[in-house]
Amino acid sequence: MRKLLPNDLKASPNSTVVVSDSPLQQHSSFQDLVGVLESDDSSDQDDIWSSTHSSRLASPEDNLTGKTSIDSRLSGSRSAKGSPRRRLSRRSRWTRSSPEGAALGTIEETAADRPKPTIVTVERAAAAKIFLETHFNELCSELQRRSIRCQQFAHQQFKDGLFNSQNLASGNSGINYSTFYHSETSRLRDIRSLKAKCTIQAKRQNPSPFASRYEPLKILGKGSFGVVRLVREKSESPYTFTKQVYAMKVIRKSDMLRSSQEGHLRAERDFLVSCEGSNWVVPLIASFEDMSNLYLVMEYMPGGDFLGLLIRENILHEAVACFYIAEMILAVEEAHRLGFIHRDIKPDNFLISSSGHLKISDFGLAFDGQWPHDASYYNYHRYSLLQKLNVDAKGDEKDQEDGKSVQARVEKAQALTADLGRHDEHNFGTGQDLAVVLGWRNTCSNRTRANSVVGTSQYMAPEVIQAQNYQTYYDGRKPTKQNILAHKERFRFPVRPLVSDKCKDLIYRLIQDKEVRLCSKRYQMLDQSQPGQEMPMDIYGRYVFPDDAEDIKAHRFFRSVPWDNLQNTAPPFVPRINSLEDTHYFDESEPLDERIDSATEKPGLTDEEVRWILREFRPCVQNVAIRLINVPYDSGALRSRDLEIDSMTVFAEEEKELLKRFMREYGRRVPKRPRDIVLRDENMKGTAMEVRKQSAFMGYAWHSVRKRAY
Known part of the structure; x- marks a missing residue:
C-alpha cells in the first residue's frame, strides 16, 4: 500500500475514508496500473473527486433502492464508462463516499436477530x-x-x-x-x-x-x-x-x-x-x-x-481416657488454629493411625465464615444472572403454587435479599478489577454467623437445641435430646468403676451453662464485648482463636500430660494388622460392590425376587420385607421402622437384624427436594445439572x- 500523502486528506470533515486491499493487487495488470497511479498523484486526486461528484449526480431512484453506496456510485457513473481515466479511478485503492449520497450505513438489528440467553x-x-x-x-x-x-x-x-x-x-x-x-x-x-x-x-x-x-x-x-x-x-x-x-x-x-x-x-x-x-x-x-x-x-x-x-x-x-481426651483437645485446637469450626465433634470422627495416635477427620460440616465456603455466594451469581438476562425459573408445582400468593413472593424476595445481598458487587461500585473485588469480598462478603443447625443430635450442646428451636419431639432422638436439656437433673456418675474427684470436676465444669463453662477466657471476653451476637468475631474476623485450649490444658486432670511431646508418647492401643490392607477394625467394611458407583436410583425388587432372596427364611419374614421396601422412607421413618421391627415379638433377633439390613439395602428412599429453584424447574433441571x-x-x-x- 502506498504512503498516504497530505493532499489525500483534503476531504470534507463529514467524508468517510474506506481503506480497501483488493485481491486484484496480485495481478500483473493491476501492478502496471499502480505504477501509473503513483507517477501521477495529481491526476489521481482529480479522478477521485470526479468519482465523488458523479456519485452526487446519481439519479434519485438509485438512492431510494436498497443498494449500497458502492453500487450507487457505480450505477451513477455508467455514462462516463467510456473514459479510461474514470475506469482507472474506480480501481483506486482509496475511495471516498459522501454521507449525502447512498453511503454505507449501520445495519439495525431487530429483536428477532439478537440471541436469547438460556x-x-x-x-x-x-x-x-x-x-x-x-x-x-x-x-x-x-x-x-x-x-x-x-x-x-x-x-x-x-x-x-x-x-x-x-x-x-x-x-x-x-x-x-x-x-x-x-x-x-x-x-x-x-x-x-x-x-x-x-x-x-x-x-x-x-x-x-x-x-x-x-x-x-x-x-x-x-x-x-x-x-x-x-x-x-x-x-x-x-x-x-x-x-x-x-x-x-x-x-x-x-x-x-x-x-x-x-x-x-x-x-x-x-x-x-x-x-x-x-x-x-x-x-x-x-x-x-x-x-x-x-x-x-x-x-x-x-x-x-x-x-x-x-x-x-x-x-x-x-x-x-486422659490420654485420648488430650489428643482430641490437640486435634480440635489444630482446627481452630486454622480458623475452622468442625461442628461435628464425636468419637466416630477421630480415627486411629497405624501408630495408635488419633487424627481428626470428616470436615464436611466445617465452618470458617469465608465467602468461598458459603452456599449463598454460589446462589448469588446464578440468581443475579437469571434476573439480568430475564431467564425465568418457575420451579416445581409447589413453587408455582407459592408464587400465586403475594405474601409468599414478598417473603421469598426478602429472604433472597438478606441472604445474597452481601455478595452483590454493586455495593462497592462498578468497573473495579479483580483485586478490588477479592479485597471487598474478604472484607465484607464473609458470613457473620452459621445459619443452620448441623451435627449429630446426641452430641449437641443444650443451648444449640434451645436457641435454634430444634425439632426435639419429631424424630427418633427425642429421649436423648430431653436428657441433654435436663442434664442437671438426670446426669449421674456410676458407682462402679470409681471416678476420681479431678475427673468429676472436669466433667462438671464442661457441662455448665455457656457463660460459666470451662473454656478460653478470650471467648468469654468476646461474648461480653459483643452482646446479642450469636457468633461474635474478634478484630481479625475470626470465630475461633488459635491456641485456645490453654484453660482446659491447665486443669489438674491433665497435670501429667506432656502436651508438647504427646505425639511421641507411646499410645495405650496400637492396631495389630496383618497387612497394609487389613480392615478388621472397620466393622462396616464390605466387599466391593460396583452398584454404589451409580448415582441413579436402583430399580425396586418384585415380590417374587424378594421371596427368592429370602427363600431360606419363613414366609412371615418375607411378607414383612415386601411391605417395608414397597413404601419409600426418609431418615426419620427409618428409625421408626427400626422400632417397629424391634417390637415384633414373633421374630427372633437374627430375623430382626436381617429385616433392618434388607430394608436399608433394597428399600427406596424418598427423593429429597432440591434446594435450588433452577434444579426444581422441569424444563431447566436436566441442562443445569449437566x-x-x-x-x-x-x-x-x-x-x-x-x-x-x-
Whole structure:
C-alpha cells in the first residue's frame, strides 16, 4: 500500500475514508496500473473527486433502492464508462463516499436477530465468575502456605545442624535450598497440569483416568455423600514406587448439587489443603474430579474410628481416657488454629493411625465464615444472572403454587435479599478489577454467623437445641435430646468403676451453662464485648482463636500430660494388622460392590425376587420385607421402622437384624427436594445439572507435597 500523502486528506470533515486491499493487487495488470497511479498523484486526486461528484449526480431512484453506496456510485457513473481515466479511478485503492449520497450505513438489528440467553448461558457465565474469583483468592493463600513450608524447611535444616560452619563453607545448605525451591516449582507446575486435565475430564462421560490408577479393594463405609473405599495404587502408575494403600472418599456430584453443598465441599477440601503436614488431621494425598464424582484420596487409618474402640473396650481406664481426651483437645485446637469450626465433634470422627495416635477427620460440616465456603455466594451469581438476562425459573408445582400468593413472593424476595445481598458487587461500585473485588469480598462478603443447625443430635450442646428451636419431639432422638436439656437433673456418675474427684470436676465444669463453662477466657471476653451476637468475631474476623485450649490444658486432670511431646508418647492401643490392607477394625467394611458407583436410583425388587432372596427364611419374614421396601422412607421413618421391627415379638433377633439390613439395602428412599429453584424447574433441571457437574468444581484438583499420588 502506498504512503498516504497530505493532499489525500483534503476531504470534507463529514467524508468517510474506506481503506480497501483488493485481491486484484496480485495481478500483473493491476501492478502496471499502480505504477501509473503513483507517477501521477495529481491526476489521481482529480479522478477521485470526479468519482465523488458523479456519485452526487446519481439519479434519485438509485438512492431510494436498497443498494449500497458502492453500487450507487457505480450505477451513477455508467455514462462516463467510456473514459479510461474514470475506469482507472474506480480501481483506486482509496475511495471516498459522501454521507449525502447512498453511503454505507449501520445495519439495525431487530429483536428477532439478537440471541436469547438460556439457562446454559447463566450456568456457564456463573461458573466462569466463580472460578476466577476462587482461583485467584486461592493463589493468595498458596503464597502463605509456601512461606510456611519454607519456614518449616529452614527449621528442619537448622535442627539437622546443616547451618554449622563446615556446611556453610562447603555450600551444602545452599544446595539444599536450591533443591527445595526446585521441588516447589515442579509441584506448582504439576498442580496446574492436574487442574487443567481434571477440567477437561469433567466434561467427559467416562470415569476419571486418575481414579483408574487406584485399584478398589473394599468398602470402608457408606454415607449420604457417597462411599469410602480402600484402594491400592496400581503398579503401572509412573509415580508409584510401592503399592501404597489409601482411603478414597468418592462423593456423588448430583446429590451434593441438589443439596446446595458446593460451599461445604470446598470448605472440606480447602481445610485439608491448608493443614498439610499437620500431625492431628488425617492427611489429604490428592483430590480430583470427573463428570460424576469428586475424589479425596487420604491416608488410610487402619485402627478404625475411636467409637469402635469404645465399643470393643466398653470401659476405658481413667489414665487411658486422659490420654485420648488430650489428643482430641490437640486435634480440635489444630482446627481452630486454622480458623475452622468442625461442628461435628464425636468419637466416630477421630480415627486411629497405624501408630495408635488419633487424627481428626470428616470436615464436611466445617465452618470458617469465608465467602468461598458459603452456599449463598454460589446462589448469588446464578440468581443475579437469571434476573439480568430475564431467564425465568418457575420451579416445581409447589413453587408455582407459592408464587400465586403475594405474601409468599414478598417473603421469598426478602429472604433472597438478606441472604445474597452481601455478595452483590454493586455495593462497592462498578468497573473495579479483580483485586478490588477479592479485597471487598474478604472484607465484607464473609458470613457473620452459621445459619443452620448441623451435627449429630446426641452430641449437641443444650443451648444449640434451645436457641435454634430444634425439632426435639419429631424424630427418633427425642429421649436423648430431653436428657441433654435436663442434664442437671438426670446426669449421674456410676458407682462402679470409681471416678476420681479431678475427673468429676472436669466433667462438671464442661457441662455448665455457656457463660460459666470451662473454656478460653478470650471467648468469654468476646461474648461480653459483643452482646446479642450469636457468633461474635474478634478484630481479625475470626470465630475461633488459635491456641485456645490453654484453660482446659491447665486443669489438674491433665497435670501429667506432656502436651508438647504427646505425639511421641507411646499410645495405650496400637492396631495389630496383618497387612497394609487389613480392615478388621472397620466393622462396616464390605466387599466391593460396583452398584454404589451409580448415582441413579436402583430399580425396586418384585415380590417374587424378594421371596427368592429370602427363600431360606419363613414366609412371615418375607411378607414383612415386601411391605417395608414397597413404601419409600426418609431418615426419620427409618428409625421408626427400626422400632417397629424391634417390637415384633414373633421374630427372633437374627430375623430382626436381617429385616433392618434388607430394608436399608433394597428399600427406596424418598427423593429429597432440591434446594435450588433452577434444579426444581422441569424444563431447566436436566441442562443445569449437566453444566454444573462439568463446571461447578473447577480448581478442585490438588496433590500433596510429600507424594504425587495421582
